[in-house]
Amino acid sequence: MVAIVDIGITRFGKRKENIFELAKESTQNLLKYNIDFVIISNSYSGEFNEISGISSLLTTYLNIDNIPSLRVDNTSGSGGSALLIAKSLLEAKEANVVLVLGIEKMSDKKTKEVTKIISSLLPHDERIASLPSLASLSALEYMKKFNAPRESIAQVAVKNHYNGSLNPYAHIQKRVTLEEVLNSPIISEPLRLYEYTPISDGAAAVVMVRNEDALSYTSKPVYIKGIGTSNYTAYISEKEDFITLPAVVHASKKAFRKAKVDKIDFAELHDMATILEIIQSEDIGLFKKGEGWKAVMEGITSLQGEIPINPSGGLNSKGHPIGASGIAQAVEAFLQIRGEAGERQVKNARVGLSLSMAGYGNSATVIIYGDEP
């Protein structure tokens, strides 16, 4: 197995820096290591930035151009996939020290263009839909089936904005009230602006080694205890319902089995929209199906609650630079488990989980981290 021994991250947001400068900022303290492989987690450098061959260009720009590199892409789930690949390269001994750099520069394009480009992950005959509109379908179906009050969904945004306000790397560092969420502009009925992730630029990086080498890098490695990954149909019309994500269910089962744990202390989920956090919290087994909304209302998933979800602010408030998001989750797990998360520190955070998801549940990668191997 493998461990994370150091991390780097930029503040997420609408950044004036270009993709190369963001890469440099996130890796500036990491290039001192004897890195022998670089994985770039990135999806849309071609579409957003008119750049291909980003893996070579980045290593050249970072002055590590003799180190092998490649790009891993799985849209919004790229980060989880990239971490799985890094783990595999290490365990296969194709590499000894892997830098995984997640990066996306989205604000070069206007919001409408970004939405259109991201919709290109939908099957061609279903592009009339968009990911935000699918989330609204989930919200409507979930509220109806489980009698969940509208407020319980909006409350996820209140919670995650609060957490984000404590995270110096978050895109949105502003608390919002339930009223403000419910009165923010409609995006796709019934969901509102503050319930969706903003469009963000950013980069996040981790350095990974095999467990046996970890203590020579740091006295507090964060170990990857297990990774589970699973796919599900990309066809919207083939999904049975919108209140569960089978890829998430299967990936998390695999991850828990591999990690040999049954309890986690916090989770970073893929809350592209508020409702997704609730559905995912059920799908990974924290709550029974249909009861995730109650946990939000009761504060169980709050920073001081029993099982904090998205202490970083999540995609909702931290932002979602597509290729960077899954790596930023690993960064958060690293900081939390080492007790270095500052004002947003989860108490007794020894075992954490991240969920990196592609499309609308086309693919999911669940990673369980811990302070022990």
Place this chain on the structure above:
Amino acid sequence: MVAIVDIGITRFGKRKENIFELAKESTQNLLKYNIDFVIISNSYSGEFNEISGISSLLTTYLNIDNIPSLRVDNTSGSGGSALLIAKSLLEAKEANVVLVLGIEKMSDKKTKEVTKIISSLLPHDERIASLPSLASLSALEYMKKFNAPRESIAQVAVKNHYNGSLNPYAHIQKRVTLEEVLNSPIISEPLRLYEYTPISDGAAAVVMVRNEDALSYTSKPVYIKGIGTSNYTAYISEKEDFITLPAVVHASKKAFRKAKVDKIDFAELHDMATILEIIQSEDIGLFKKGEGWKAVMEGITSLQGEIPINPSGGLNSKGHPIGASGIAQAVEAFLQIRGEAGERQVKNARVGLSLSMAGYGNSATVIIYGDEP
């Protein structure tokens, strides 16, 4: 280590089928296996086809949408990188049976657009150049420094078109004379049309398992004996010269060391332009620097020669659907080593080599295959 146990490939060329149909055609005999991971080797689905999330969309289209998948991109070198990742997933036991599918649908765009898109792999301030123009610099410098006659370079196209004429999957199945090559339209002085790879659509696929499982799939697995990969600067202005490719030198040294072989029976090189085959044949150590052109003239690299290069026709004649090329090289190695290459069969082909290269030598992956582990 790992082995290839089955393959599939489409004819390369200007195909009327879309990217999904090409994927189906290349994998139709492979989906019977108990595949548990799919690696898509593809670079430009976004730019060429307005498709993102190609890994999920392809598994959905192939009716294997419960199998985890992701995309590996390293521009023209994607295939080599994807095979390295597949090997790593298997050795790390994250997967037991991996399908690697290389695919690119290039002819949706006009030649001028394709060239412009591919130039996006160059550093922004060097995009005045293009890969074809860099090859012409190599040709001029090589001829001058080593007194190589112009004909020796053109002869590579004669040889590779001959080989391609024997390959039912090749894009160009037409023999050409030296005169025809030298009289074909100028692309970038002194190199001519027939000396460059055409723009092709196509897909190629391999099924890989760990060595210990290989014989339960086939009585004749083709073993991967070693993989070497290396990067070099993406800046044209930083290259010392154009007559050697340091990434190729280093990747091949690593591959030979890992494979513990010192002699190969054939090689599939990355002949995007004729001159590249000559330079690469020297860089991987088959000939001394400056003497590769003589080997072409003397027929040493011909199909019946001592060390046949590009028996498949190479990129020059087989075509170069970017994400598919490196996988098609593995397909050729599989067929040659099993003695199933038909009219283009290399005699006593027991150990083969492939070189998958990104950019103008930004990255190189060298793989050595054999009939024994």
